[in-house]
Amino acid sequence: MIRTVDDNTWRRYSGVPLMVASLAYLVAYSWRVIGDVTGPIRPVLTIVIAVTWAMFIVDYVVRLLLARERSVWFRHHLPALAFALVPVLRLVRLLRFLTDLPGIKPTAGGALRSRILVYGVGASAILIYIASLAVLEAERHAPGADITTFGIALWWACVTVTTTGYGDYVPVTDAGQWVGVGLMFGGVALAGVITATLASWVAERAIHGQPDAHPATHGDVRALQEEVARLTALLDRPQTDPPASPPAAP
Amino acid sequence: MIRTVDDNTWRRYSGVPLMVASLAYLVAYSWRVIGDVTGPIRPVLTIVIAVTWAMFIVDYVVRLLLARERSVWFRHHLPALAFALVPVLRLVRLLRFLTDLPGIKPTAGGALRSRILVYGVGASAILIYIASLAVLEAERHAPGADITTFGIALWWACVTVTTTGYGDYVPVTDAGQWVGVGLMFGGVALAGVITATLASWVAERAIHGQPDAHPATHGDVRALQEEVARLTALLDRPQTDPPASPPAAP
Amino acid sequence: MIRTVDDNTWRRYSGVPLMVASLAYLVAYSWRVIGDVTGPIRPVLTIVIAVTWAMFIVDYVVRLLLARERSVWFRHHLPALAFALVPVLRLVRLLRFLTDLPGIKPTAGGALRSRILVYGVGASAILIYIASLAVLEAERHAPGADITTFGIALWWACVTVTTTGYGDYVPVTDAGQWVGVGLMFGGVALAGVITATLASWVAERAIHGQPDAHPATHGDVRALQEEVARLTALLDRPQTDPPASPPAAP
C-alpha cells in the first residue's frame, strides 16, 4: 500500500463526521439511560452507541497505522486515545472558541491558563455527566442500590469528584464502583490542575505591571550578547586607521 | 443619549449606597432564615432582600451598558458579576484596609499574597455563612431533612467546604444539594488558592535575605545593557583625538 | 519605666521555664483527659494547666509590651501568638535539632524545605494529639456521643485532618465540632504546605546537577556588571599614554 494519505488529510475529512458521531453518542446514551428505555427503541439506541463508538476506535486505529513511527505517535497523541475510549470527550473541542477570547491580550502564561481551565472544566463537566449516566445504568436495577434516579446520580458524582464523599449514596455494583474510582482519581487530578494553574497565575501576577521585575529571559541575555559581540568587532578592527573612514553606524 | 456618565463617575456615586444595600441584604436574609420569621415581618424582609438584590443587578447592567466595549468589560469585571449574584460578597471590600498593613514592607509577591489570603479567607467566610443560611432555608421544613438549626447548617457547611463530608448531615432537597455542590467546588478552589499562595511564599522564602540568589530580572539585564551601550559609545568616538578633550564624566 | 529589658534578654531567661511549662501542660492535660481523672487529683491537674497556660499568656503580653512598635511586633510574631494560645506547640521547637542535619549540604531551598517539613509535620502531630484530647474531653460524657475512648478520638482526628471524613465517628457537642472545624481547615492548610514544598522540590530537582541550567541570579548579573565597569574604566584612561606604564593588574 502506498502511503498517500497522511494524518492531516485524514483528520480534515474525519473531523465533522466524528463530531456528529460524538453528539449522536451523547444523545443515544443519555436517552437510553435517563429514559430507562425498555421497548423496541432500546436496541436502536444501543446500535447507535455501538456504531459511533466503533467509529472512534476505527479512527484511532487508522491514525495509528498511518503514523510513520507508531510508538512515537502513540505517546504524542494520548488525548486521541482518551477521545477513542470516551467518545463524548471530543465535545470538549467545541469549547475551543472560548479560549480565543477577543479583547483580552493574554500574557505568555495567560493564554495557556485560560486554555487549561476551559478544557479542564469542560472535560470535567462532561465526565461528571457521563459518569452519572454510567453509574445510574449500573445501579438502577441492582438489589440494595440507592442510586436510582438521574438527579441522585448527578449529586453522587459531584460529591465523589470533589472527594467529599458523604456516603449518603454509594454504588454497590462492580461497574458502579469502577465509575466511582475513576471519578475520585479524576477529582484528585482536577484539583491538581486547578491548583497548578492558580500557582502559575499567582507567580505571574506578583510581577504584573512591573516589567523590570520580570525574570530575565534567554532573549534578554541574547540581545546583550549581540551588543557585546558588536563591541568586540569594533575593537578588533585595526586601530591605527585614519579616522577619515567613519565607523559604521550601529 | 449622550454618554456623559462613565464607569468611574457611576462607581463614585453608587459605592456607598451599594455597601449599605449589601449590609441590609445580610441583615434581612439572616433575620428571615435564622429567626424562621413567619409573621407580618416576613414580607417586609423579603421586600428588603428583593430590593437590595435588584439594586446590585441594576448596578451591574448600568455599568455594562456604560462600557465602550461590552464584551471586553464583561471579561475584565468577572468579580463585579459575582457581586451582582451574591450581594453580600461586596462586604469583602470592607477587608481592604487589612491588606495595607503599615509596618510591613512587603516584597513584590508579599503584597499580592496578603491580598489574596485576606480576600480569599474573607470571601470564604462570607460564602460559608450565606450557604448555611441558604441550606437552612431550603431544608428546614423539608420532610426527612435533618439540617434544621443554624448551628447544624454551619457545621455542615464547614464539613462540606473542606470536602471532609462526614455524611452525618446531608441535604435532601434540590436547592440544598445545589448549595452543597457550590460549597464543594468552592472548597476545591479555596484549597487551590491557599496552596498556590503557599507555593509562591516558599519560592520567595527560599532566597530570603540573599539578594544575590534572587533570579536576575529584566531590569538587571537592562541596567547592564545601558552600561554596555555607554561603553560602545566611548569606543565609537574617534580615538586619535588629543587627550586635551577630557572624556565625558560617566 | 526605663526600658532596660529588651526582647532578647527576656527570651534568654524565659526560654527554659516556658519549655518546662509546656511539658507540664502536656502531661497534666493528657493525664486529666486520658485518665478521665475524677478524684482529688483533678483540681491539681486543672491548676497546673491553668498556671502553665497563664505563663504563656503573660510571656506573650510582656513581649508585646516590650516591643517598640507593638503593631509591627504583633504581625512579625504570629507564631508567638500561636504558642500562647496552644502552649504545647512550643514543643515544636524541640525539633530544631532535626533541621540542622550534618552531612547534608543543603541547597538554598533545601534547607528551607526540610525546616518547613520538620516543623509542619511536628506541629501537625502535636495538633492531632491535642485535638484528640480536646474532642475526647468534650464528647466522652455527652449523650449520644460515640467518641468515648482516646483510641477512637485519635482515629477520628486522623480521619478529619486528612479531610477523609468517613463519618463513623462524628462529634455532637459544640466544643467537639469546633475542634473538628479547626482540624479540617488545618488539614487543608497542611496539604497546601506539603504540596507547596513538593512543588519547590520538583522545580529545584529538575535542574539538579546542571549548574548551567540554573536560573541566572542577581549575583550572576552583578558579577558581570562589575566586569563591564572594569572594562569601561580601562577604556576611559587616556589612550595616548606610553605603554611604559603597565596596566594595573586586574
Place this chain on the structure above:
Amino acid sequence: MIRTVDDNTWRRYSGVPLMVASLAYLVAYSWRVIGDVTGPIRPVLTIVIAVTWAMFIVDYVVRLLLARERSVWFRHHLPALAFALVPVLRLVRLLRFLTDLPGIKPTAGGALRSRILVYGVGASAILIYIASLAVLEAERHAPGADITTFGIALWWACVTVTTTGYGDYVPVTDAGQWVGVGLMFGGVALAGVITATLASWVAERAIHGQPDAHPATHGDVRALQEEVARLTALLDRPQTDPPASPPAAP
C-alpha cells in the same frame, strides 16, 4: 575486617535475588490473604513472607554497615529504608524502563516529571494493593467488621487514598485503622506530588516553543561573561603595537 566490599559491588550481586524475593513476597502474601489459606500451606506461605522480608532487612543493614559515614548514608538512602519496610515497593524499580521513553526528547523538567509520575503512580498502585491485603487480613475475621472480601478491601482502599471517605466500609480493628491512617496521609502526599508535577508542567508549558521567553540561565550569563573577558583581554594588550601583529582569531 578489611572493607573490600563496597556498596556498588553489594548491589550488583544483591539486585536479582532481592527482585525475586520481592516477587515471592508479593505472591505469598497475596495467596495467604486472598485465598484465606488455613491448611498446611499457611505456615509455608508465612515462612516465605518472613524469609523474604528478612532478606530485605539484612540487605539494608549490610548496606548501612558498608557505608563510610552511616548517618550520611542513612539520610541519602531513605527510599532504601522504604524498600526494607515494604519489600514489594522494590517492584517499582521494574517501571524504570517506562521512564526512558524512546522517541520523546524530554526537556530538563520533562524527564524528571515523567520519572516522578511513573514511580509515583506505580508506588501508589502497589501501596493500594498491599494496603487492601493488609486491611483484609486484619478485618476479615474481626467481630462487627464489614471489610470481608478482597473486592471490598480494594474499593475501601481507593475511597481512602483519595480521601473521599464514604464511610460505607470502615476498619474497626487497630491494625486496620493503622492501614487506613497510612493510606489517608499517603493520599494527601500523592495528591501533593501530582499537583507539584502539574505545576512544574504548567510553568514550563507556558514558554514552550519560545526559546527567548525561557528564563536566563546561569549558563547564558557565563557565556556572556566569557565574551566580556575576551573583550577585556583585547583591550589590555598594548594599543600602540603595529597592526602587523594580527589580532588573535576569536
